[in-house]
Amino acid sequence: MRRRSVILAAVPAGLVTLAGCGDDESDSSKASDSASPSASASASAAPPPKIVDGPLPAVTAGVKFGAKPTVAKGSGEPSKQLAVKTLIAGGGSPVAEGDYIQAQYLGQIWDTAKVLDNSYDRKTALLTQIAQGKTIEGWRYALTGKKVGSRVEFSVPPAWGFGKAGNAQVGVKGTDTLVFVFDIQDTFGPKSSAKGKKVAQGDADLPKVGTNTDGKAPSIEVPKADPPKKLVANYVIEGDGDKLAADDTVLVQYKGVLWDTGKEFDSSYGRKELTSFSLQQVVKGWSQGMTGKKVGSRIVIVVPPKLGYGDQPPAGSGIKKDSTMVFTVDILAKM
Numbered sequence: 001m002r003r004r005s006v007i008l009a010a011v012p013a014g015l016v017t018l019a020g021c022g023d024d025e026s027d028s029s030k031a032s033d034s035a036s037p038s039a040s041a042s043a044s045a046a047p048p049p050k051i052v053d054g055p056l057p058a059v060t061a062g063v064k065f066g067a068k069p070t071v072a073k074g075s076g077e078p079s080k081q082l083a084v085k086t087l088i089a090g091g092g093s094p095v096a097e098g099d100y101i102q103a104q105y106l107g108q109i110w111d112t113a114k115v116l117d118n119s120y121d122r123k124t125a126l127l128t129q130i131a132q133g134k135t136i137e138g139w140r141y142a143l144t145g146k147k148v149g150s151r152v153e154f155s156v157p158p159a160w161g162f163g164k165a166g167n168a169q170v171g172v173k174g175t176d177t178l179v180f181v182f183d184i185q186d187t188f189g190p191k192s193s194a195k196g197k198k199v200a201q202g203d204a205d206l207p208k209v210g211t212n213t214d215g216k217a218p219s220i221e222v223p224k225a226d227p228p229k230k231l232v233a234n235y236v237i238e239g240d241g242d243k244l245a246a247d248d249t250v251l252v253q254y255k256g257v258l259w260d261t262g263k264e265f266d267s268s269y270g271r272k273e274l275t276s277f278s279l280q281q282v283v284k285g286w287s288q289g290m291t292g293k294k295v296g297s298r299i300v301i302v303v304p305p306k307l308g309y310g311d312q313p314p315a316g317s318g319i320k321k322d323s324t325m326v327f328t329v330d331i332l333a334k335m
Contacts, residue, residue, distance in 0.1 A: 239296020
């Protein structure tokens with residue numbers, strides 16, 4: 001059984017597939033009016049599609065990367081396979097299956113050009129995982145291997161979209177082929193790390209965290225001293241991204257150890273997968289410590305018992321009652 005993160009105070013909502021992570025119920029203040037179907041609503045068990053060049057409708061306006069595209073109505077019959085075209089070739093890292101991508105996108109129906117959803121109007125990029133069961137299968141097959149900085153247009157027939165049942169919640173019939181345009185801004189995988197300037201760690205009474213950015217877990221050196229009674233949240237590497245708000249959902253790499261023993265009890269590095277959660281769903285020490293910190297940063301958080309688990313640690317976690325916890329956290333992106 002795969003071990004689940006112990007930092008969560010509640011089970012996070014699953015990633016949505018059409019309106020994006022910024023539109024789930026945990027972020028209702030930023031949600032669009034469009035529905036957000038779960039990955040289970042998409043077709044499953046279909047064999048891998050063939051990737052073909054077309055046909056695809058023209059992008060008639062907003063042709064530059066990052067500009068909201070206007071896409072014409074489909075002409076004639078769409079392909080029964082996955083039609084994929086790179087409209088603008090980027091020079092960044094390729095998207096690997098299992099990665100999270102940050103992108104602006106628009107989706108519409110082939111026959112009518114009815115727009116189902118777009119992130120451009122919300123001015124908030126989609127952040128979603130390109131993996132089986134996390135998005136509709138058409139996204140997974142069309143976007144894997146595409147490079148950051150690319151604009152990709154593709155059509156998704158029902159077999160790799162929402163299947164014969166369609167999805168009434170978003171206005172998709174079982175016969176509808178969908179058309180998408182994606183502007184891929186970034187990609188994040190198990191080896192992603194903080195990016196920024198190193199910050200001096202001069203307090204001998206506080207843990208010292210490694211500054212490596214090679215995707216390996218940073219070291220945490222806990223001093224032989226009494227733990228602080230108040231929350232500590234300091235930069236190790238300071239990024240230059242947006243500051244986190246108290247209700248943001250974030251994508252992170254992290255590792256946690258106990259102050260008393262230095263023993264590791266939880267790590268996304270060990271699971272070889274990134275972790276996403278709302279700051280409203282984690283222990284108070286995390287939510288308070290991360291609020292106001294910049295995306296791209298690595299921080300060290302020392303969580304006293306009253307802001308962690310106190311006398312009720314999770315069963316089987318290896319955390320004793322009234323333990324002080326120490327975390328290194330790489331804030332990769334916010335959703």
